[in-house]
Amino acid sequence: MEVVGVFRYLLFDPLDPNELSLLKELTTSEICRVWDATSKYICRQLQEKKAVDIGIGSFAVVPARAAAGKDGVLDVDKPIFHMSRHIQRFYKLKQPKTRIPLEMFEYPLDFEEIAESIHFRAPIVEQCIHETLLFFAEALRGKKEVDFFFSSLGILSVRGQEVIMNFFDSCALQVDATGNMLPALLGDPKMMNMIAFRGKNKFTRRSEDGCVMLPRIEVQEPKTYRRLSSLKPRRDSQPWGGGARRVSIYxxxxxxxxxxxxxxxxxxxxxxxxxxxxxxxxSFVPQPEEVHAEEVEQPKPPDEPEPSASAKQSSRVAARLMRAVTEEKRLQVLMASKRKEVEAEIQTECQEYIQRLSAERSQNPFHRQLEGDPRPSYIVRREYDQQLKERLKGKDRCQSLAGQTAPGDWQKKLQLTGTSREQNREKTRLLDRRGKAQGLPALIGSCQAASGCSGRSHHGLHQNSPSGTSDCTQAHSGRASHCCKLPPLYGESCQQRGQGAPFQK
CATH class of the missing domain: 1.20.5 (Single alpha-helices involved in coiled-coils or other helix-helix interfaces)
Structure with a gap:
């Protein structure tokens, strides 16, 4: 019993070369002609919003949304390719995110129409497509990388367990009936990812066996991309023609x-x-022409009025304008894709440079001392000012707490450096003013009397002061602090002033 449908491409055993008898007889150019006509037929069906089943999967146009435009969302008609679920499960392939709706009917290929467009026999076209898909299934069974080129549609790529279909920009613009495909491609990078350009595939070669390229049935080597080796079976030499074709394709x-x-x-x-x-x-009168017998037998179609010259010219101008608009759209898509590739290349180079520089720095422990600070200058100055403030604050705190027992809430009573300095200046100014009012000479070293004597001058008396009027009594115990006694004003001692004696002007 012959297996029909998609189950013909579920291969348990390696493919027998005898099953590719027609590919063995056809040339590479003839196989490509068959698939070029098939691609054009599928593109025409997609423009009519019909889904087409080619045997291993289906092409269709589904509504989608792109993150672009003024409102942030654009409705477009997006072409997709969905691999058959039986093939996905059998060869353990990943399921695509976008699927064909269940209510959409999938039409099979019309081999008669495809064959008529290239003047081939319909059985030849059907057998050629079937054997090419068998070879594709054999590549899936062997876990090989495949690039299936559809001349009017795009490139079907298989990498590992992932099947990706990238469409050409011309196909994406033609099948879209909303007119929003161009702004969607230019504005949404996810939509741009589905675009492939002529003869170019963005997927790298990872397999050591190379990449199988269909429908030419060739393999592209991973190391030297220009080297190609044909996998198409050779023809057997015949005694009468030296390998002449036995099957007529026309x-x-x-x-x-x-x-x-x-x-x-x-x-x-x-x-x-x-x-x-x-x-x-x-002088010769021409005789009426004799009509050929075969032309007489054939029925003549009714005479149709020929279009005028102005109508022909207007149609040519319209077709020319339409072609120019299409080429302009394709050029915009190409420029956007090139800009995206350049930006990605620059970002990759920048990341590689940063990684290489960090590796070099990690090997040298003194790289921070040898190289300057990469941060901006205003951030460096701000950090330096903060460190200087903390250093001065800690120094002033040590001076104020030297030889004293800090109370429990000393953190709450600490003052800033600038505040303590202002208070010292204010005390000095009041003492000088008070001495001048009482007729005393200016007190030199009053700052020492206000803030306390330093460690170096605790053993001596204040200079430039009358003898017996100022002395510095200090008691240096474990926690005792020193202080300077100010000279009495007109016989008034510090103790009397402290008790609230009236101030004499």
Whole structure:
């Protein structure tokens, strides 16, 4: 019992070369002609919003949304390829995120229409497509990398367990009926990721066996990309023709029509030459032309009015404008893709440089001393000012707490350096003013009296002061502090002033 449908491509055992009998007879250019016609047929069906099943999966156009535009969302018609679920489960492939809706009917390939477009026989076209898909299934079974080129659609790539379909920009612009595909491609990087350009695939070669390229049935080596080796079976040498083809790929009916049309074309040219010769002879009256018997037998279509010259010219101008608009859109998509590639390349180089620099710095422990600070200058100055403030604050705190027992809430009573200095200046100014009012000479070293004597001058008296009027009594015990006694004002001692004696001006 012959297996039909998608189950024909579920291979348990390696593929037998005898199953590729037609590919063995066809040339590479003929195989590519078949698949070029198939790709054009699928593209026409996608423009009519029809899903097409090619055997291993289906092409379709589904509504999608792109993060672009003024409102942030654009509705577009997005082409997709969905691999058959049986093939996905059998070969353990990843399921795609976007699927074809269940209510959308999937039409099979019309081999008659494809064959008529290239004047091939329909069985030849069907068998060629079937054997090429068998070879694709064999590559999936062997876990090989595959690039399947569809001339009018895009590139179907298989890398490991992932199947990715990238469409050409021309196909994406043609199948979109909303007119939002161009701004969506330019504004949404996720939409741009589905675009592939002619003859270029962005996926790298990772397999050591190379990458199988269909429909040419060739393998591309991983190291030297220009080196290609054909995997198509060679023809067996025949005794009568040295490997001549045994199967005619052309339709005999089409060949007969072409032969008849060539004969009629030759006869028509011969008659035109005779008419020119008869016009040259003025005395000769031309006879009515004899119509060919085959032309008489064929029914003539009704005469249709030919379009005027202005209508023809307007149609040509419209077609030219449409072609220019399409090329302009494709150029914009190409420039956006190139800009994205350049930005990604620059970012990759920058990351590599940073990683290399960090590795070099980690090997040298003194890299921070040898190299300057990479931070901005204003951040460095701000950090230096903060460190200087903390250093001065700690120094002033040590001076104020030297030789004293700090109370429990000393953190709450500490003052800033600037505040303590201002208080000392204010005390000095009041003492000087008070001495001048009482007629005493200016007190030099009053700052020492206000803030306390330093460690170096605790053993001496204040200079420039009358003898017996100022002495520095200090008691240096474990926690005792020193202080300077100020001279009494007009016989008034410090103890009397402390008890609240009136101030004499």
């Amino acid at each position: 339709d005999p009916v089409v060949l007969a029509r072409r032969r008849v049309s060539q004969v009629l074309r030759i006869e028509r040219k011969f008659k035109e030459l005779e008419e020119e010769m008869q016009r040259d002879k003025a």
